[in-house]
Amino acid sequence: MTSRAGHSRAGYREEGRRDVAVVAFAQTAHVRAADSLSEVEMLLPVLREVLDGTGLSAGEIDFTCSGSCDYLAGRPFSFTMALDGVGAWPPISESHVEMDGAWALYEAWVKILTGEAETALVYSYGKSSAGDLPEVLTRQLDPYYVAPLWPDSPSLAALQARALIDAGETDERELAGIAARSRNAAQDNPYAQLAGSPAAGTLLEDDYLAQPLRLHDVPPVTDGAAAVLLAAGDTARRLSRRPAWISGMDHRIDPHGLGVRDLTDSPSTRLAAERAGLFAPGAPPPDVAELHAPFTSQEVVLRKALRLGEDTVVNPSGGPLAANPVMAAGLIRIGEAAARVSRGEARRAVAHATSGPCLQQNLVAVLEADGGEDEGGGQA
Amino acid sequence: MNAAPAQKVLSAPLVVEFPFTRSLGPVQSAFLTGLRERTVLGVMASDGRVLVPPTEYDPVTAEEIRDLVEVGSTGTVTTWSWNAAPRRGQPLRRPFAWVLVRLDGADTALLHALDAPEGPASVRTGMRVGIRWSEQRSGAITDIACFEPVGTSAPTHRAEPHTGAFADPVTGIVAEARLDYTYTPGRAQTRYLDALAGHRTLGERCPRCRKVYVPPRGACPTCGVPTGEQVEVGPRGTVTTFCVVNIKAKGLDIEVPYVYAHIALDGAGLALHGRIAGIPYDQVRMGLRVEPVWTEGGRHPDHYRPTGEPDADYETYKELL
Numbered sequence: 001m002t003s004r005a006g007h008s009r010a011g012y013r014e015e016g017r018r019d020v021a022v023v024a025f026a027q028t029a030h031v032r033a034a035d036s037l038s039e040v041e042m043l044l045p046v047l048r049e050v051l052d053g054t055g056l057s058a059g060e061i062d063f064t065c066s067g068s069c070d071y072l073a074g075r076p077f078s079f080t081m082a083l084d085g086v087g088a089w090p091p092i093s094e095s096h097v098e099m100d101g102a103w104a105l106y107e108a109w110v111k112i113l114t115g116e117a118e119t120a121l122v123y124s125y126g127k128s129s130a131g132d133l134p135e136v137l138t139r140q141l142d143p144y145y146v147a148p149l150w151p152d153s154p155s156l157a158a159l160q161a162r163a164l165i166d167a168g169e170t171d172e173r174e175l176a177g178i179a180a181r182s183r184n185a186a187q188d189n190p191y192a193q194l195a196g197s198p199a200a201g202t203l204l205e206d207d208y209l210a211q212p213l214r215l216h217d218v219p220p221v222t223d224g225a226a227a228v229l230l231a232a233g234d235t236a237r238r239l240s241r242r243p244a245w246i247s248g249m250d251h252r253i254d255p256h257g258l259g260v261r262d263l264t265d266s267p268s269t270r271l272a273a274e275r276a277g278l279f280a281p282g283a284p285p286p287d288v289a290e291l292h293a294p295f296t297s298q299e300v301v302l303r304k305a306l307r308l309g310e311d312t313v314v315n316p317s318g319g320p321l322a323a324n325p326v327m328a329a330g331l332i333r334i335g336e337a338a339a340r341v342s343r344g345e346a347r348r349a350v351a352h353a354t355s356g357p358c359l360q361q362n363l364v365a366v367l368e369a370d371g372g373e374d375e376g377g378g379q380a
Numbered sequence: 381m382n383a384a385p386a387q388k389v390l391s392a393p394l395v396v397e398f399p400f401t402r403s404l405g406p407v408q409s410a411f412l413t414g415l416r417e418r419t420v421l422g423v424m425a426s427d428g429r430v431l432v433p434p435t436e437y438d439p440v441t442a443e444e445i446r447d448l449v450e451v452g453s454t455g456t457v458t459t460w461s462w463n464a465a466p467r468r469g470q471p472l473r474r475p476f477a478w479v480l481v482r483l484d485g486a487d488t489a490l491l492h493a494l495d496a497p498e499g500p501a502s503v504r505t506g507m508r509v510g511i512r513w514s515e516q517r518s519g520a521i522t523d524i525a526c527f528e529p530v531g532t533s534a535p536t537h538r539a540e541p542h543t544g545a546f547a548d549p550v551t552g553i554v555a556e557a558r559l560d561y562t563y564t565p566g567r568a569q570t571r572y573l574d575a576l577a578g579h580r581t582l583g584e585r586c587p588r589c590r591k592v593y594v595p596p597r598g599a600c601p602t603c604g605v606p607t608g609e610q611v612e613v614g615p616r617g618t619v620t621t622f623c624v625v626n627i628k629a630k631g632l633d634i635e636v637p638y639v640y641a642h643i644a645l646d647g648a649g650l651a652l653h654g655r656i657a658g659i660p661y662d663q664v665r666m667g668l669r670v671e672p673v674w675t676e677g678g679r680h681p682d683h684y685r686p687t688g689e690p691d692a693d694y695e696t697y698k699e700l701l
Contacts, residue, residue, distance in 0.1 A: 038566025
């Protein structure tokens with residue numbers, strides 16, 4: 001009774017694995033500074049939205065997993081305070097990763113695959129406005145050779161952009177085009193922080209922020225949160241008219257030394273995509289890609305690693321260039337991709353999340369709609 | 381119940397500052413000690429590449445790698461970006477280029493600053509640069525003050541084996557870190573702190589389980605729903621449990637021994653903590669009725685003192701321990 005969707009989909013996923021789907025997604029209306037709200041106050045509405053949307057109460061969730069980083073707001077163990085928002089007492093089964101929520105979602109997915117949970121709530125949040133984000137992010141770097149130099153995040157991204165330009169992989173005009181396309185796409189995204197952009201040619205008249213990058217190449221500083229609900233098999237079909245099935249997911253990492261890596265490429269993204277089944281023989285190209293490329297130049301690297309062509313719409317939400325709540329921006333990519341599938345706008349979508357400087361660590365998830373008799377939705 | 385007035389949210393500067401003391405592995409120790417002695421060491425990776433800066437483990441195979449080599453103090457820029465507005469802690473105060481430099485004899489590149497007084501137009505990938513050493517060197521990456529242009533010399537240095545042995549090797553580094561934040565406590569705690577400044581204690585009631593949280597954090601941790609309804613509690617309360625403090629806290633002007641207690645304010649669904657005074661420490665007991673004592677201009681109670689009422693019955697506060 002669980003195999004209907006399994007055999008009616010194209011079958012790119014691993015045989016014998018449980019079907020797990022994204023059944024709900026919510027995000028905040030992202031802002032530069034959510035001054036008036038504590039982290040849990042910022043988070044509560046999105047938690048309520050995914051729970052109320054599926055009719056579940058917090059007590060009915062088998063597993064809860066969150067992603068956040070204490071350094072962002074400078075508040076030690078802030079995730080324990082955020083747990084107030086999910087009703088964690090009496091004790092629930094929960095876990096936390098000091099990473100983007102996409103990795104929390106990976107942990108929840110594995111938990112469901114093991115059979116220990118039918119449903120999982122995943123959330124993440126970031127209040128970057130409390131600190132100086134480029135300075136805060138230096139603290140994630142190699143503490144012996146790199147962190148003592150305090151290199152800010154736009155400068156490191158600019159080293160990667162320069163390497164791409166030198167290699168002939170892109171130029172400043174293409175990067176401005178990526179910025180303009182992303183922020184214009186965000187005009188259809190009510191949650192975006194930045195929407196609308198002057199044309200690429202106009203953007204190029206601006207001064208450099210970190211040559212070769214200009215302000216438009218850089219993501220905004222954002223406060224925001226997101227939540228995703230996962231469910232297995234028939235539970236997912238009960239909770240969602242059109243579940244977005246996770247047909248594969250994997251995450252990989254490149255060496256931490258920036259000077260060890262070829263910054264124009266992302267072997268870890270390619271490997272994660274391969275293991276997630278993105279390149280499965282016979283599989284159609286994804287209709288949509290939601291890429292966690294905070295800097296314009298990183299989209300160039302990811303398109304190549306994920307082999308995305310003309311058939312794939314990249315970041316229809318505007319991506320992290322339109323809103324970049326650190327620690328939630330990767331989870332939002334999965335949520336946005338899943339939402340396209342659930343709305344029937346995409347049959348196959350790929351979501352990507354990143355962590356660390358210059359795309360050091362990368363996660364790839366492939367999401368698919370039910371095929372066969374479910375086509376067109378409208379059952380349930 | 382009080383309606384929630386629109387209030388200005390409190391904020392305060394918050395500085396998080398910490399020196400991390402980190403020990404070094406043998407390869408890192410040799411590299412950083414070498415910098416102190418103006419010698420740059422790399423390590424041979426499993427595939428024969430020379431890694432500079434060197435790592436303890438192979439970046440591909442994760443094998444332990446220990447074969448050290450000396451490389452040149454000049455090298456080639458492999459990529460760069462221009463930093464027009466240097467930040468606190470960065471290597472140079474005036475605008476500079478961030479560079480990845482492949483030192484002569486190395487196969488990987490090192491991140492550092494390039495002093496380029498002639499500006500970004502003078503910087504390009506492939507340019508030749510050399511190390512400018514710091515006057516004061518201690519065995520740290522900052523022993524390299526920065527790089528500087530060295531004309532068009534072709535690379536000549538080849539990696540030569542090196543024992544990595546130096547007199548008085550550095551075995552650790554102290555990594556200073558300071559981050560500046562603006563702390564904002566959010567709506568619930570702002571309301572609580574503002575009321576407290578007016579000598580009133582405001583809790584918030586959960587709409588589902590009806591418990592009153594003091595201090596409130598905006599959500600009920602049992603029900604996972606917002607707590608919007610403000611409820612004034614106290615000012616009197618009951619000592620639910622306590623301890624006698626015999627160790628004088630640094631910078632705290634309170635004579636020991638003194639009593640620190642959990643106090644359930646009347647109407648509150650959980651106890652908060654505070655100091656008990658106005659009674660000998662050995663006479664404080666569970667059930668003691670207390671009230672807050674405010675000091676001139678204080679934004680919170682200085683301590684709590686006995687009210688003189690009869691002790692509360694255990695049954696009335698046993699759920700609030």
